Amino acid sequence: MKGLRIMVVLCIVVAMPLAASGLQFEKKAKTIDELAKMYDSTQCKSCHADIYSQWEKSHHARPLMGVAGGLMMIPVVKSSAFAVKDPKQATLKTFPCFKCHLPQAVANAEDSVAVELTEALFAFSAEKATDKEKADAKAKVAKLQITCLVCHNEKAITHKLVLGKPENGVLYGNKDVASHPDAAYKTVKKSAIMTQPIFCGQCHGTGPNFEFDYPVQCATLYGSYQHNYLSNGGFMACQECHMKKVNGMADHLIGPDFNDKKATGELLSKSIHLDVQTLGYQWLRKAGTLIPMVVVNTKITQDAGHRIPDG
Ligand code: HEC
Ligand code: HEC
Ligand code: HEC
Ligand code: HEC
Ligand code: HEC
Secondary structure, three states: OHHHHHHHHHHHHHHHHHOOOOOOOOOOEOOHHHHHHHOOOHHHHOOOHHHHHHHHOOHHHOOOOOHHHOOOOHHHHHHOOOOOOOHHHOOHHHOOOHHHHOHHHHHHEOHHHHHHHHHHHHHHHOOOOOHHHHHHHHHHHHOOOOOHHHHHHHOOOOOHHHHOOOOOOEEEEOOOEOOOOOOOOOEEEEOOOOOOHHHHHHHHOOOOEOOOOOOEOOOOHHHHHHHHOHHHOOOOOHHHHHOOEEOOEEOOOOOOOOOOHHHHHHHHHHHEEEEEEEEEEEEEEEOOEEEEEEEEEEEEEEOOOOOOOOO
């Protein structure tokens, strides 16, 4: 009997990490292709075409490419504290960046995915890399995206102790949909945070990430939102400014798109204001010598819900 009880306790302990959070698959992804397929957004495209085409152009659809296709993870594996000599040495821990840039890798990838990514980054930056090798490496990295399922499942519940973890095969949105017509995701449940700033704050950062053996700091914008916007009387949610409705649906471009210089410029000129006040006068320093003087007061203000730029 005693042996049995110990067995039961052991089973519970072993089962806990498996029930970690969000989507569960029979096996974790061993390759980039497997991981991309598990979280694929194209399965949502046929019915949510507008949202898909907005998302496709967004920074969230290219979280390892940065601005203008820059492959920003190269310095991580080449010259940071996480650098490796040989791509084979890479593990998921080589990329603390995955916490926000690719959360599905933390949840559902094996170290071999980090090795394959590092091989692509080495191939791209090799001195003698041909154009074809570079293009292939880039195409591989581009498959890793913050997809519909990352936001509408993995990141949809923050207060898990009370609300439970995101369930397998369920989507989370603004409302309950009892019979969602997708083959794999037949239910949509209302998420408590989808329209709340805390949803974005999970990735948009408050400061250094101390949980890593070598703490990294990237996005800090959510900190700025809390300490320099809400505290000054601001009350808009991120979504209200960044996901305004287009044809009745929340805009998934979630701009700015820094690759679109024209649109970014227009957005900035709308939201940054230069207020100039001038006063011209003459200074009678000595009888008969009038010196022309001018006072110029400038004030630059902006309407964003946080400092810009961030980071
Ligand atoms: C076969 C068509 C179809 C597919 C495929 C599909 N959806 Fe839907 N989805 C719908 C319809 C129709 C509704 C609206 C249901 C309603 O309003 O009652 C909906 C509703 C939703 C909602 C809730 C809307 C809200 O207001 O919050 C979310 C979130 C959602 N879908 C996400 C997805 C994601 C993510 C995928 C891919 C994994 C997907 N859908 C695939 C047809 C589809
Ligand atoms: C706390 C979450 C978080 C972590 C951890 C994180 N990032 Fe970021 N990173 C973001 C977010 C969110 C943005 C975009 C928003 C911004 O710049 O304010 C971003 C932007 C960037 C950018 C600029 C690209 C662009 O399009 O603006 C680079 C480069 C970058 N991160 C590299 C890294 C690297 C390399 C690591 C790991 C060493 C890392 N980040 C870790 C959240 C994070
Ligand atoms: C899963 C993590 C995650 C979530 C959740 C998330 N973001 Fe991001 N976001 C990122 C990362 C990573 C980038 C940077 C991608 C890149 O390298 O260009 C980014 C880029 C952006 C950008 C483009 C500007 C830039 O610096 O790249 C905006 C705007 C943005 N996010 C706003 C939001 C808003 C608003 C929400 C909430 C509705 C949100 N994000 C939710 C991770 C996330
Ligand atoms: C960066 C996180 C993020 C990604 C990626 C994302 N969504 Fe959303 N989605 C949201 C948020 C946040 C809302 C709620 C916005 C609001 O109502 O203000 C939302 C709302 C929706 C809605 C309801 C829209 C409405 O206005 O009624 C649908 C449907 C939806 N998403 C489908 C998708 C599909 C399909 C994809 C992939 C092509 C996708 N989402 C990718 C964060 C995301
Ligand atoms: C009151 C409206 C407003 C609110 C609220 C708001 N933003 Fe912004 N955001 C803006 C404007 C305006 C810009 C500047 C556009 C530009 O840079 O082209 C911006 C820029 C950004 C950028 C690009 C930053 C950079 O480095 O240039 C990111 C990322 C972002 N917002 C995310 C968020 C997130 C996440 C939240 C919530 C925590 C949020 N925003 C709340 C209006 C808002």
